Amino acid sequence: MRKALLPTLIIVTAGLLIIRLFYLQIIDDTFKLKSENNAIKIKYEYPERGYVYDRYGRLLIANQPSYDIMVIPKDVNEKELNIKKFCALLEITEDFYKEKMRKAKVFSPMLPSVFLSQLNKLEFAAFQEKIRRFSGFYIQKRSLRDYQVSYGANVFGFITQVNENIVKKNPYYIGGDLIGRQGIEESYETYLRGQKGVKYILKDKFNREIASYKEGKYDTVAKQGDDITLTIDGELQKYGEELMVNKWGGIVAIEPKTGEILALVSAPDYNPALLVGRKRSKNYTLLHNDSIAKPLYDRGLLAEYPPGSPFKILTALVALQEGVIDQNTSFNCNHGFSYARGRFMRCHCTGGAKRLNDGIYQSCNTYFSSIYMKTINKYNSPSYAVDVWSNHLKSFGLGDFMGYDLPIGKRGKIPTSKTYKRLYPGWHWDSKTIVSNAIGQGEVLMTPIQLANLMAAVANRGYYYTPHIVKKIKGELLDKKFRTKHVTSINRKHFEPVIEGMNAVYGPGGTASGLGLDGIEICGKTGTAENYLKVNGKRVKLQDHSIFVAFAPKVNPKIAIAVFVENGYWGKRWAGPITSLMIEKYLRKKITKVDFEKRMLEGSLKDQYNKLYPQKHQDSLSIMNSKIKDSIAKFKNGDDSKEEKKDSNKEEH
Missing domain, CATH: 3.40.710.10 (DD-peptidase/beta-lactamase superfamily)
Incomplete structure (x- = not known):
């Protein structure tokens, strides 16, 4: 029995290794997918966030289209790229361009990073016409919140980009993703965000997209976020x-x-x-x-x-x-x-x-x-x-x-x-x-x-x-x-x-x-x-605070x-x-x-x-609130970048 034990262990172990290798190479292609990622481009499809309603079914928060310019640093040919024209088209400075590229390279030369986020429709259209001139850059469509009401900011919270700590802690997020902060957007993030879709696309040696990898076998479809009804009237x-x-x-x-x-x-x-x-x-x-x-x-x-x-x-x-x-x-x-x-x-x-x-x-x-x-x-x-x-x-x-x-x-x-x-x-x-x-x-x-x-x-x-x-x-x-x-x-x-x-x-x-x-x-x-x-x-x-508490009616x-x-x-x-x-x-x-x-x-x-309190505090709010109706209208019509420049000299803090 003792003489047979060692050969038996060797045979069983070898058999298990052979079975595992067969499974990984023939049946399960996920490791092959990872090994080929230099020739595969990953595209994400971002779902709409869930809609938000009040207790009576009135729509409070919907979505509007937004566009991010993404960059893959290793694909950017800076010798051919006319940086001045590129920056003029996007109304950014050359210093802004250099800082964004530096951060993108630090994050990863091979992976996409957000270069410029939340373009409106006109900005997107202007860039889309000339995007073929700028290798390494592409457009990522997302949705932003479209508030149907001008109240409830403390209840709703807001959407912002994830930071490095979030990316490290939560594998769902990658650089440039959006996440809810404060209010219900944060508390109910996992419901509202939905599930993003993923597409794997084969590239040729010239970095051109040629086909879906494995005919879309590993692709997933984006799932819209869940709608939420609030208790708020x-x-x-x-x-x-x-x-x-x-x-x-x-x-x-x-x-x-x-x-x-x-x-x-x-x-x-x-x-x-x-x-x-x-x-x-x-x-x-x-x-x-x-x-x-x-x-x-x-x-x-x-x-x-x-x-x-x-x-x-x-x-x-x-x-x-x-x-x-x-x-x-x-x-x-x-x-x-x-x-x-x-x-x-x-x-x-x-x-x-x-x-x-x-x-x-x-x-x-x-x-x-x-x-x-x-x-x-x-x-x-x-x-x-x-x-x-x-x-x-x-x-x-x-x-x-x-x-x-x-x-x-x-x-x-x-x-x-x-x-x-x-x-x-x-x-x-x-x-x-x-x-x-x-x-x-x-x-x-x-x-x-x-x-x-x-x-x-x-x-x-x-x-x-x-x-x-x-x-x-x-x-x-x-x-x-x-x-x-x-x-x-x-x-x-x-x-x-x-x-x-x-x-x-x-x-x-x-x-x-x-x-x-x-x-x-x-x-x-x-x-x-x-x-x-x-x-x-x-x-x-x-001066004393004024307080009142009550309930009504007295019965029921x-x-x-x-x-x-x-x-x-x-x-x-x-x-x-x-x-x-x-x-x-x-x-x-x-x-x-x-x-x-x-x-x-x-x-x-x-x-x-x-x-x-000092007088000067008062007008961060009044400046913005006096402008907000015009700002919203111009944002929806694709003209908020001009409004931003007009307002920039009025900041007090």
Whole structure:
């Protein structure tokens, strides 16, 4: 047996090698294909990206043809190429030509690189007529986004070329490919991009194309990207952006029963068409360099603000759940709250005895500070008590990423015992030390989408669904995490008295009196958040932020909303009217509060911002937005290159 073992192993191994060689040489031609790649040209066929629709089927994003000039450096005969004429034809400089060729050679002398991207129809036609004179160059057809609307840039994102890191990490992409960045274009890239097709073409010794390799055996057909339907109401999104002109902040509206995002507004905004075509890079730089207005910064998802008085809703719910009060527990307000030696928190309510309902609709600081301290003082250990309180808040999705289907976000901040051990090392802190949490100041921070989701949970009497912006993808089921109900730690019965107080906010004596809508019962809460900035190491108080949260109708709610206006004074002044208008626009599809509408559409906080920040920031946006309609028209007609030259001397950054 031992003598036979070695010969047997040799025979079996040899047999396997012979079988493998037979398979590779006779059956599987892929290695042969690779070995012959010097004589084979690979052509890619790029599919159209998927179309994007709003929740009612209105087309938001389509596609338009675009053309890239590709170059294979080893095939360029620079002795015969008249560089001056070539550059004049494409309206580029010789330095630009040299730099592009250098980069292409570094990437690969043998493989195609993008030399000039996103030519329009006229530029393509002019080059196509003379392309035979320029060996090594060819046209690659692609599609660019064609925005049917001028709103929603923060929702959509944009398309840009892949960088080297992406090419290294993802074998699907090659140099010059386009990829989605920000918004749904990034989150749903693998659905929207489709699948590019590949053709292998034989070349002769003179580098001429002669036939398909193996009669197209290895060729693949491009597959168009999947269409996507968003949860966004296009008209509501547009209206929200119009209301926020000359204001900074965010609006987030959610359908409570599903978690579907109805509107996601960030102001200031920009027209998405600015980031399409050959002007994309210049426009992006202009937007990016505006470090004050920050048009590329999605305030609805990224801005962390003190929530102010809307947070009192949570203070009440936790106190009810912890059993330290009931709806009839009262506290006396002397137009403020004394909570430590020499420490006094002012209150703008009418004063006197306050119960839960009064506390909510009059926004009494004394009431909420008192019930917060009772919540913390319920336990012997302030550290333990703060963690109990914090866990209740986290059950609403606060203090963490929301898990929605957009690629950016911030956690906000819900303090725990660890927070205060770090802030007050070696010091005995207690409920008086941290009482400002009661009214949404202190160490609490929330994003507008977290505030809107809080309203959805209150509207549902204790549960919410993870907010999401895609309603359906052709042939795909919505991700399970968006169909999973999240139940808060607050008993359903405790929501009713709080909701009654929120409804009374719109009544006589309420902080939102006069903002109601006839025939629609709204439950809301005004907010005014203090706003500080460090200047030269000193803490300087700026104009307060205007905040409003609400849901409607009171029974069977259809919309939950949060509005945040930076430096907007108090809640009723700006955020409150905008909230009422957004609710009516969604529920009735028309506006009856025309006085509100006129005041909000024409109202401006530019003077307030100009006091706080240098004047010159303002006009990266206004320059581009004033030109955008002409630019879009000329781009579609093939004349954006001239427009680019006219505008170039107006850049400020």
